[in-house]
Amino acid sequence: MPLNLLRTMSVKSSAERIEHRAADWAARLDRGGLTGAEQVTLASWLAADTRHHGAFVRAQAALALLDCVREDRQPAPRVRFAPATSRRALLGGALAGAAACAVGGVVMLGEGRRFQTFATGAGEIRRLAFPGGAELVLDARSKVRAALAGGRQLVSLESGRVSFDMRRGPTAPLTVEAGDLRLQSSRAAFSAAREAEKVDLVIAEGRVEAWDQHQEAVDHLVLRGGEEATLMRASLVRRVSLTSDDLARAEAWKSGRLALDGESVAYAVAVFNRYNDTQIVITSPALEQQALVGYFYLNDPAGFVAALEASFDARARRSGARIVVG
Amino acid sequence: LDASRLDRRSLDWISREILPHEGEVRRWARRAAPPELDVNDVIQEAYSRIARMGDPAAVRSGRAYFFTVARNIVREHFRRERVVRIEPLAEMDQLNILDDEPSAERAFAARQQFRLVWRLIDQLPDRCRGIFLLRKVEGLSQREIAERVGVSENVVEKQIALGLKRLLKLMAEEAAAPVAHAAEPPENHERQVER
Numbered sequence: 001m002p003l004n005l006l007r008t009m010s011v012k013s014s015a016e017r018i019e020h021r022a023a024d025w026a027a028r029l030d031r032g033g034l035t036g037a038e039q040v041t042l043a044s045w046l047a048a049d050t051r052h053h054g055a056f057v058r059a060q061a062a063l064a065l066l067d068c069v070r071e072d073r074q075p076a077p078r079v080r081f082a083p084a085t086s087r088r089a090l091l092g093g094a095l096a097g098a099a100a101c102a103v104g105g106v107v108m109l110g111e112g113r114r115f116q117t118f119a120t121g122a123g124e125i126r127r128l129a130f131p132g133g134a135e136l137v138l139d140a141r142s143k144v145r146a147a148l149a150g151g152r153q154l155v156s157l158e159s160g161r162v163s164f165d166m167r168r169g170p171t172a173p174l175t176v177e178a179g180d181l182r183l184q185s186s187r188a189a190f191s192a193a194r195e196a197e198k199v200d201l202v203i204a205e206g207r208v209e210a211w212d213q214h215q216e217a218v219d220h221l222v223l224r225g226g227e228e229a230t231l232m233r234a235s236l237v238r239r240v241s242l243t244s245d246d247l248a249r250a251e252a253w254k255s256g257r258l259a260l261d262g263e264s265v266a267y268a269v270a271v272f273n274r275y276n277d278t279q280i281v282i283t284s285p286a287l288e289q290q291a292l293v294g295y296f297y298l299n300d301p302a303g304f305v306a307a308l309e310a311s312f313d314a315r316a317r318r319s320g321a322r323i324v325v326g
Numbered sequence: 327l328d329a330s331r332l333d334r335r336s337l338d339w340i341s342r343e344i345l346p347h348e349g350e351v352r353r354w355a356r357r358a359a360p361p362e363l364d365v366n367d368v369i370q371e372a373y374s375r376i377a378r379m380g381d382p383a384a385v386r387s388g389r390a391y392f393f394t395v396a397r398n399i400v401r402e403h404f405r406r407e408r409v410v411r412i413e414p415l416a417e418m419d420q421l422n423i424l425d426d427e428p429s430a431e432r433a434f435a436a437r438q439q440f441r442l443v444w445r446l447i448d449q450l451p452d453r454c455r456g457i458f459l460l461r462k463v464e465g466l467s468q469r470e471i472a473e474r475v476g477v478s479e480n481v482v483e484k485q486i487a488l489g490l491k492r493l494l495k496l497m498a499e500e501a502a503a504p505v506a507h508a509a510e511p512p513e514n515h516e517r518q519v520e521r
Binding site (some may be wrong): 062 | 361364370490497
């Protein structure tokens with residue numbers, strides 16, 4: 001999958017937020033030279049998402065458009081920093097950009113665990129990547145902090161679900177923390193979902209080590225491709241093997257889809273409602289228990305409801321932000 | 327990503343050759359893009375790619391280029407999703423994008439854009455409009471405006487940002503209402519524009 005990095009696939013529109021932020025930066029730049037700290041902040045923001053970059057270009061162009069009303073104009077103040085080494089560099093891109101700023105005599109972001117926080121809202125799926133390293137997909141309503149320090153990729157999963165893919169090539173070792181739980185891997189594809197002290201792991205490929213940070217010396221639990229495990233306060237409570245179909249379905253969320261294989265309508269509705277502002281309400285208990293098979297786009301509750309109508313002779317009507325099906 | 331290395335020339339080129347066609351590209355993308363792909367995202371991504379393109383002199387038609395970039399973004403999305411969606415793809419292929427546009431059309435687009443700018447400026451709250459005119463017509467720096475008006479530089483910057491946000495919003499909304507319903511710009515301004 002050609003991940004066009006830095007790119008955020010956002011199911012819910014965050015475009016307006018980006019547009020406003022870009023306008024703020026364009027106005028700030030229009031005022032004059034940026035301080036070192038501002039250059040760093042701007043560099044990180046631009047490197048985090050190509051849409052940020054595009055919105056910033058658009059805002060600057062719009063401001064320049066206004067210059068058409070005046071012929072003689074002063075050159076616009078500019079901020080300079082070296083391009084990030086790779087377009088795919090997200091976390092690292094930000095850090096590289098920040099480090100490059102230092103050439104201009106400003107802040108150094110080299111050593112130390114400097115974390116950046118990434119959080120998603122309802123229905124928003126974000127892709128992030130370490131430069132030349134792990135690629136992350138952050139599920140809706142999730143929050144991680146990430147840093148590149150001492151040649152290690154560090155990710156702290158605060159809440160929600162995130163997947164890691166390090167299959168593209170040799171990468172620096174990855175350490176994930178989720179409460180007391182520590183995970184480590186250098187070449188694997190897996191996802192971790194955290195709900196308070198409970199963590200679910202699905203290993204698609206490779207090898208992942210898990211341990212409790214307070215019991216570093218005890219043998220680490222080793223999980224391998226095709227396994228799913230549930231840990232409670234870093235202790236294993238469940239471990240099962242997955243078929244390749246199970247795996248494919250477990251990973252469907254990453255492309256914004258819901259994969260169903262015999263799950264109930266009630267289950268699917270609960271998932272849709274978690275991802276969308278539009279809420280689906282099922283009034284018929286019999287319909288709620290029907291089993292579903294297929295892939296559905298998570299950001300398209302109306303499409304899902306249309307499928308229900310077609311399959312189960314149900315009727316839907318809209319009522320404000322709700323779709324009532326019975 | 328080196329947005330800020332965007333030199334004045336590229337920026338001017340984008341505001342002159344690309345920006346005026348945004349409404350048209352938006353309208354196209356709204357039909358061609360699948361529902362899960364936000365048109366705003368396509369537009370922002372397109373600006374980013376265009377800014378990274380390099381020498382604008384190589385581009386004959388900004389409009390055709392803007393369309394091509396947007397179309398590639400939508401196509402890549404389909405490929406990435408690996409979901410076959412026959413209808414929108416078919417529609418997209420049928421879409422006839424001209425390689426070049428008559429200069430009259432271009433001049434028309436640019437003129438529309440000027441009107442848009444003046445309509446926007448007219449719609450701004452008094453204080454914000456005053457600051458915009460000082461910045462863009464008088465050519466004062468934000469600091470000079472702060473001194474002249476007797477407010478802090480922060481206030482000036484905030485007002486510029488506010489006005490810019492309205493302009494950006496209006497540019498996107500133009501896509502929904504393609505026909506110019508713009509009021510004529512004030513006479514004195516019109517002359518400056520025409521020069």
